[in-house]
Amino acid sequence: MKAFILAAGRGERMRPLTDHTPKPLLVAGGKPLIVWHLERLAAAGFRELVINHAHLGSLIEQTLGDGSQWGLHIQYSPEPPGALETAGGIATALPLLGDAPILVVNGDVYCDFDFGRFFRLTAEGWKLQAHLVMVANPAHHTGGDFSMDGERVVVANGEQTFTYAGIGVFSPSFFAGVQPGTVMKLRPLLDDAIRLGTLTGERFAGRWVDVGTPQRLAELDQELKNA
Numbered sequence: 515m516k517a518f519i520l521a522a523g524r525g526e527r528m529r530p531l532t533d534h535t536p537k538p539l540l541v542a543g544g545k546p547l548i549v550w551h552l553e554r555l556a557a558a559g560f561r562e563l564v565i566n567h568a569h570l571g572s573l574i575e576q577t578l579g580d581g582s583q584w585g586l587h588i589q590y591s592p593e594p595p596g597a598l599e600t601a602g603g604i605a606t607a608l609p610l611l612g613d614a615p616i617l618v619v620n621g622d623v624y625c626d627f628d629f630g631r632f633f634r635l636t637a638e639g640w641k642l643q644a645h646l647v648m649v650a651n652p653a654h655h656t657g658g659d660f661s662m663d664g665e666r667v668v669v670a671n672g673e674q675t676f677t678y679a680g681i682g683v684f685s686p687s688f689f690a691g692v693q694p695g696t697v698m699k700l701r702p703l704l705d706d707a708i709r710l711g712t713l714t715g716e717r718f719a720g721r722w723v724d725v726g727t728p729q730r731l732a733e734l735d736q737e738l739k740n741a
Contacts, residue, residue: 515636521621522568522597536570538621543738556584558630564610568597600700605692620680625722645683646715648676649722667715
């Protein structure tokens with residue numbers, strides 16, 4: 515099983531911090547956000563990793579190199595200026611990702627999720643099309659994204675809703691209809707899977723932060739320094 519980190523976003527809400535530093539390289543707790551992921555992925559047993567990039571992507575490659583210092587082998591999937599959005603980025607990187615299910619993680623979240631859980635489940639033959647990690651709605655996204663019916667992810671029903679954590683496991687076939695190089699968000703594919711009843715998910719109650727603004731970055735930085 516390979517992991518894929520989404521790192522191509524411009525980080526508009528993070529400006530001016532992202533004018534000269536790609537968002538995944540912004541520092542919290544003494545290390546770049548993306549390095550927290552690398553360390554946890556390596557500890558969970560992952561060895562093969564693909565990272566997409568666009569804005570200041572060369573700095574990501576210069577900083578992380580081939581991943582060997584974390585015991586990883588990193589390949590990169592460069593995208594054109596403006597990037598390809600989530601589904602487009604994953605579809606374009608599929609030749610690097612192989613045929614097994616893929617763990618996909620947003621490069622701009624911080625979490626203490628056990629990535630090894632998916633690594634173990636996949637090794638045991640776990641089969642799926644798309645499986646999302648869901649969290650309680652943060653203060654900046656109180657409406658949430660979806661609701662849950664047991665393990666099935668369903669349309670937000672106005673009662674209890676949850677936010678997609680930016681962590682999921684996907685079969686490569688989930689992106690079969692997306693041409694490489696296409697600009698496409700993930701949400702339309704998730705909505706199609708909900709209509710088909712094939713989108714599953716689970717709740718995560720641990721530490722999770724969508725590091726989307728300078729204020730949230732500063733708060734996370736202080737929290738990690740005090741830990």
